[in-house]
Amino acid sequence: xxxLSPVLSTTLLVLxxxxxxxxxxxxISRTRDQLETxxxxxxxxxxxxxxxxxxxxxxNYAYFLVFMNQGEVIRGVVPYKIKERSAVIxxxxxxxxxxxxxxxxxxxxxxxxxxxxxxxxxxxxVITRQCRAVRHPDMVLxxxxxxxxxSRARDSTSYRNDGVLYDSPTWVTGVSDYALLMxxxxxxxxxxxxxxxxPATFTLSVWLYRFNHEGDREVVISKQAEDAGFELASMSDxxxxxxxxxxxxxxxxxxxxxxxxxxxxxATFNSTHLNLYDGCTLMNTTEANFxxxxxxxxxxxxxxxxxxxxxEVRIYRQALSADELAVFCQAGTVQAGAYGT
Numbered sequence: 001x002x003x004l005s006p007v008l009s010t011t012l013l014v015l016x017x018x019x020x021x022x023x024x025x026x027x028i029s030r031t032r033d034q035l036e037t038x039x040x041x042x043x044x045x046x047x048x049x050x051x052x053x054x055x056x057x058x059x060n061y062a063y064f065l066v067f068m069n070q071g072e073v074i075r076g077v078v079p080y081k082i083k084e085r086s087a088v089i090x091x092x093x094x095x096x097x098x099x100x101x102x103x104x105x106x107x108x109x110x111x112x113x114x115x116x117x118x119x120x121x122x123x124x125x126v127i128t129r130q131c132r133a134v135r136h137p138d139m140v141l142x143x144x145x146x147x148x149x150x151s152r153a154r155d156s157t158s159y160r161n162d163g164v165l166y167d168s169p170t171w172v173t174g175v176s177d178y179a180l181l182m183x184x185x186x187x188x189x190x191x192x193x194x195x196x197x198x199p200a201t202f203t204l205s206v207w208l209y210r211f212n213h214e215g216d217r218e219v220v221i222s223k224q225a226e227d228a229g230f231e232l233a234s235m236s237d238x239x240x241x242x243x244x245x246x247x248x249x250x251x252x253x254x255x256x257x258x259x260x261x262x263x264x265x266x267a268t269f270n271s272t273h274l275n276l277y278d279g280c281t282l283m284n285t286t287e288a289n290f291x292x293x294x295x296x297x298x299x300x301x302x303x304x305x306x307x308x309x310x311x312e313v314r315i316y317r318q319a320l321s322a323d324e325l326a327v328f329c330q331a332g333t334v335q336a337g338a339y340g341t
Contacts, residue, residue: 043076049125050074057116057131059139060108061327064118064129067101074098082106083117094120107327109176112156140196141315143188143299145171148178153188159196163188163299172309175207175262179311180299187301197223198292199317202230204242204267205328209309210234212259217241219302220265220310229293231302232267242267242276246289255283262311264329270319280329 046068054065062082068074077093096104106118110133119128135142135157142156143163148171153163169186171178180188192198208220218234230244234257241254253276257263266277274288299313300306320328 043078043122045074045076045078045122045124046072047124048072049127052127052129055118055129055131057110057118057133058108058136059110059112059133059142060136061324062106062108062110062116062118062131062133063324064104064120064127065101066098066104068098070100072100079121080106081119081121083119084114089116103323105323105327136316138316138318139314140199140317141190141297141313143190143313144177145174145179145311146177147171153180155190161190161193161197161297163190163297166301169300174309174311175264176312179207179209179309181309182300182306184305184307187305188299189301190297190299192223192294192296196317197297197315198294199315200290200292201271201317201319202267202269203314203316203318203320203325204230204232205264205312205314206232207262207264207311208234208240208257209262209311210240210257210259211307213307217303218306218308219298219300219304220306220308221297221299221313222302223293223295223297224302225293225295228291229295230267230269230290232265233302233304234306234308240265242274244269244274244288244290246291249289251286251288253284253286264312266325266329268319268325275319277325277329280326 048069050066050068052064053067056063074096077095080092080094081088082090094104110116112133112135115130115132117128117130119126139157140159141161143153144156145153147154151165153165155161165188167186170181172181206221216236220232220234222231223229224231227248228245232240232242235241238256239254240257241252243250243252251274253274255276255278264279268275269290272287274286275282276284299310
């Protein structure tokens with residue numbers, strides 16, 4: 001402020017600071033008002049409590065089937081709480097966007113046979129439902145490998161498609177409890193004694209811990225004949241490939257997999273398209289034909305044997321929806337330490 005007296009310069013400087021402070025304060029106030037307005041506009045809920053016409057708790061997720069009056073919507077983040085007895089086991093906010101009707105999904109896992117209460121809370125209404133967790137009706141195989149000993153892997157579904165261990169795979173720490181380590185000659189076989197393991201559509205889920213290897217097509221899971229079935233295999237190029245066969249043609253999709261860490265792989269076939277997921281992320285999709293095979297199901301055995309570990313093998317006789325998968329693939333958690341004997 002050249003040419004001005006020291007007193008005048010100081011006065012002008014103070015005024016500039018004051019005006020700047022007022023400007024910043026007004027800007028912050030406007031920003032806060034805008035955020036509050038956006039937040040109030042983001043949450044749209046009906047005044048009347050929506051009708052829950054169906055609800056279930058399964059191992060990996062729970063859901064409410066919601067119906068509302070015509071034209072009503074639920075949009076925004078709605079708080080929820082899940083209790084087992086009196087203890088809160090999970091809470092947070094669900095981002096919802098429902099018009100007239102739809103499913104609200106809650107992330108698991110839930111313990112089969114245990115009772116839970118699930119509550120949605122808004123300023124207009126509170127909804128609570130009690131449910132007992134059960135097996136998913138379309139799950140036809142679940143090898144959890146919780147035994148940690150012995151030569152048999154028990155199927156926890158009502159179909160009792162138990163697996164027999166060959167050449168003594170090693171019991172190791174798994175995703176939620178125990179898993180099986182295969183070293184290139186060991187495997188599990190599930191005999192196909194009924195048509196429960198021959199669905200025309202399916203969801204396949206498995207946790208894989210893969211080591212570095214040079215062999216190609218190390219089979220993770222296979223239920224394949226010459227002209228039918230599916231095979232999930234670990235490839236020498238660092239990918240995992242899913243192959244299905246039907247109507248005389250074979251179709252494959254693949255995804256990269258990081259060695260020496262647990263990865264959840266999920267595949268679905270919905271009668272027209274084959275989808276392969278790495279956890280919650282859809283990695284590959286293509287049109288495909290599929291014919292179910294009557295051959296035995298193998299874990300770790302095929303054209304080449306697996307070098308790695310597997311856990312939580314599940315097969316459903318339907319293609320789970322994207323919303324179901326969004327909670328299903330989050331349900332498994334890897335223990336601290338990730339891997340070990």
